[in-house]
Amino acid sequence: MHSAEELQQLFNNELKKLSFSRQPNNLYDPFKYMLDLGGKRMRPVMLLMACEMFGADGTKAISQAIALELFHNFTLIHDDIMDRAPLRRGKPSVHQKYGSATAILSGDAMLIYAYQYLIKTSFSPIEKLVSVFNDCAISICEGQQMDMNFEKGDTVSVEQYFEMIDLKTATLLAASMRVGAMIGGASEQDAEHTEHFGKNLGVAFQLKDDWLDAFGEAGKTGKQRGGDIIQNKKTFLLLEALRRADDDTKTELNQYFMSSGNDPEKKVGRVLEIFNSLQLDLVTRQAIEEYFSKALLSLQKIEVGQELKLPLKNLIEIMMQRDH
Amino acid sequence: MHSAEELQQLFNNELKKLSFSRQPNNLYDPFKYMLDLGGKRMRPVMLLMACEMFGADGTKAISQAIALELFHNFTLIHDDIMDRAPLRRGKPSVHQKYGSATAILSGDAMLIYAYQYLIKTSFSPIEKLVSVFNDCAISICEGQQMDMNFEKGDTVSVEQYFEMIDLKTATLLAASMRVGAMIGGASEQDAEHTEHFGKNLGVAFQLKDDWLDAFGEAGKTGKQRGGDIIQNKKTFLLLEALRRADDDTKTELNQYFMSSGNDPEKKVGRVLEIFNSLQLDLVTRQAIEEYFSKALLSLQKIEVGQELKLPLKNLIEIMMQRDH
Numbered sequence: 335m336h337s338a339e340e341l342q343q344l345f346n347n348e349l350k351k352l353s354f355s356r357q358p359n360n361l362y363d364p365f366k367y368m369l370d371l372g373g374k375r376m377r378p379v380m381l382l383m384a385c386e387m388f389g390a391d392g393t394k395a396i397s398q399a400i401a402l403e404l405f406h407n408f409t410l411i412h413d414d415i416m417d418r419a420p421l422r423r424g425k426p427s428v429h430q431k432y433g434s435a436t437a438i439l440s441g442d443a444m445l446i447y448a449y450q451y452l453i454k455t456s457f458s459p460i461e462k463l464v465s466v467f468n469d470c471a472i473s474i475c476e477g478q479q480m481d482m483n484f485e486k487g488d489t490v491s492v493e494q495y496f497e498m499i500d501l502k503t504a505t506l507l508a509a510s511m512r513v514g515a516m517i518g519g520a521s522e523q524d525a526e527h528t529e530h531f532g533k534n535l536g537v538a539f540q541l542k543d544d545w546l547d548a549f550g551e552a553g554k555t556g557k558q559r560g561g562d563i564i565q566n567k568k569t570f571l572l573l574e575a576l577r578r579a580d581d582d583t584k585t586e587l588n589q590y591f592m593s594s595g596n597d598p599e600k601k602v603g604r605v606l607e608i609f610n611s612l613q614l615d616l617v618t619r620q621a622i623e624e625y626f627s628k629a630l631l632s633l634q635k636i637e638v639g640q641e642l643k644l645p646l647k648n649l650i651e652i653m654m655q656r657d658h
Numbered sequence: 659m660h661s662a663e664e665l666q667q668l669f670n671n672e673l674k675k676l677s678f679s680r681q682p683n684n685l686y687d688p689f690k691y692m693l694d695l696g697g698k699r700m701r702p703v704m705l706l707m708a709c710e711m712f713g714a715d716g717t718k719a720i721s722q723a724i725a726l727e728l729f730h731n732f733t734l735i736h737d738d739i740m741d742r743a744p745l746r747r748g749k750p751s752v753h754q755k756y757g758s759a760t761a762i763l764s765g766d767a768m769l770i771y772a773y774q775y776l777i778k779t780s781f782s783p784i785e786k787l788v789s790v791f792n793d794c795a796i797s798i799c800e801g802q803q804m805d806m807n808f809e810k811g812d813t814v815s816v817e818q819y820f821e822m823i824d825l826k827t828a829t830l831l832a833a834s835m836r837v838g839a840m841i842g843g844a845s846e847q848d849a850e851h852t853e854h855f856g857k858n859l860g861v862a863f864q865l866k867d868d869w870l871d872a873f874g875e876a877g878k879t880g881k882q883r884g885g886d887i888i889q890n891k892k893t894f895l896l897l898e899a900l901r902r903a904d905d906d907t908k909t910e911l912n913q914y915f916m917s918s919g920n921d922p923e924k925k926v927g928r929v930l931e932i933f934n935s936l937q938l939d940l941v942t943r944q945a946i947e948e949y950f951s952k953a954l955l956s957l958q959k960i961e962v963g964q965e966l967k968l969p970l971k972n973l974i975e976i977m978m979q980r981d982h
Contacts, residue, residue, distance in 0.1 A: 358800060415758075436803065460783075460784055460785055475766055
């Protein structure tokens with residue numbers, strides 16, 4: 335059994351070994367560029383940990399970890415085009431650097447390579463593995479379309495928001511965990527518990543992201559406080575605020591979030607004031623705690639020894655305490 | 659054993675039955691729109707015929723025929739965005755109708771659904787089937803990038819052109835035929851012959867398209883004669899003309915194809931004059947014949963009775979004689 339750090343090292347080494355050196359060069363340049371931008375590699379590492387939780391060696395699932403990471407990067411490349419995002423991790427996004435046409439096509443190729451790595455396994459029946467991946471991939475497309483619809487529509491409920499992050503964000507961690515469990519030799523029931531664990535954890539992480547934007551320590555997050563507020567993003571905080579606010583405050587919030595001509599500093603200041611007055615710090619932390627507890631409950635149900643669950647448990651506790 | 663018409667009917671019925679009725683609607687609207695635009699469904703029908711050539715019932719491969727047709731439509735949606743094409747089969751292209759963001763995402767979802775249908779089979783080992791599909795899909799991305807590079811670069815050789823259409827166009831027919839053969843129960847060697855048959859036929863079809871643009875009867879093709887010339891497309895005819903022309907004619911051709919300000923009618927007239935003077939009608943027909951013969955030779959090598967090859971043979975002879 336490996337530690338999280340060892341698995342991360344293992345994964346990074348494997349990722350570095352990939353050479354997309356086929357022709358034409360300019361189709362594959364964005365692969366290297368995108369993968370070199372880094373990231374926490376949270377999903378692939380947790381996939382490997384899920385595999386080891388069932389007593390198998392994580393290396394057995396390394397190709398699937400690569401597959402999920404390629405898939406994740408494919409979604410980032412295409413999402414950045416759709417969202418017209420000029421930056422990704424502080425550097426020019428792929429379409430900004432290579433043009434939209436190549437960004438679309440490189441993303442497509444990356445998705446296909448994800449399938450290529452996914453099927454590199456002795457797991458049988460392999461169509462079960464591909465189905466988990468397909469269902470997840472389709473959910474993510476649906477979640478992204480829903481997210482884009484939210485940007486245009488005016489009223490979004492908290493329930494719709496949860497449905498969206500469930501599809502767009504939590505599904506990928508859920509599928510990663512399930513794939514790891516399957517390759518690790520989990521029973522159907524344990525694979526399902528592992529998937530639910532990933533799903534609830536994914537929601538908790540997204541809520542934490544939303545919380546950090548408003549209540550995190552700006553010095554530590556490395557991001558501008560209130561970035562989501564400036565970008566008029568429909569986060570849990572905003573939707574919950576709209577649900578809780580009286581009519582006057584609701585009108586004020588709607589005015590702030592419907593126009594882009596506001597002084598950003600003033601806007602962030604006032605919106606945070608409203609968030610605070612509605613006790614959203616506490617409300618959000620409670621929601622995070624709720625999903626985190628659900629995740630832990632699913633983890634408990636998995637029928638393997640406590641010591642096999644420990645590495646995952648430690649990792650997620652560190653991740654939940656992160657202040658950036 | 660079914661006739662080509664019966665298989666086409668069978669396929670169209672199956673395609674009509676697909677209902678992509680999941681939420682959000684606007685992710686799936688382009689599916690219906692695109693599939694309703696029609697098309698000859700040449701690849702899926704030939705996939706079913708390849709399956710029946712080996713004695714199996716075509717219905718056995720119907721999901722894979724759907725998969726290949728979905729994949730083909732995914733490439734059309736994304737290619738139209740990349741090429742900024744406003745029209746597809748005389749109607750607004752998907753990105754023109756639904757916007758680029760949804761066109762990118764619907765295309766992605768369609769590619770994922772292609773995998774979903776691909777794995778609906780009792781064929782084993784299924785990873786072999788997925789590998790054929792993956793290799794083909796990656797080739798098509800490479801071919802499309804090469805094609806885009808051609809649009810920008812100035813000198814393209816006839817050899818590079820063949821490499822490009824091999825990747826971008828012929829591979830899909832080759833893979834369709836191979837998948838059909840595999841599911842039909844072909845030996846490895848016969849599957850390979852069937853694939854080569856499809857590959858060479860695919861090249862012949864593309865050359866025929868190039869030829870029709872310049873020498874087809876405009877009344878029958880339903881397209882404007884010289885459409886490729888007006889769009890400055892690098893076709894076999896142009897590249898072969900540049901290879902055969904004397905320096906003065908080469909300069910003239912390059913001038914015509916490097917600027918967009920020419921009177922289209924005058925341009926087409928003069929370029930066709932040059933094509934004629936270089937005997938490109940004959941040269942292209944010879945090239946088509948060459949690839950068609952290679953295809954027939956591969957068909958001959960397949961170790962099944964002549965009567966099983968007949969439907970495919972008849973179909974491709976009709977297709978080669980088409981004047982539109």
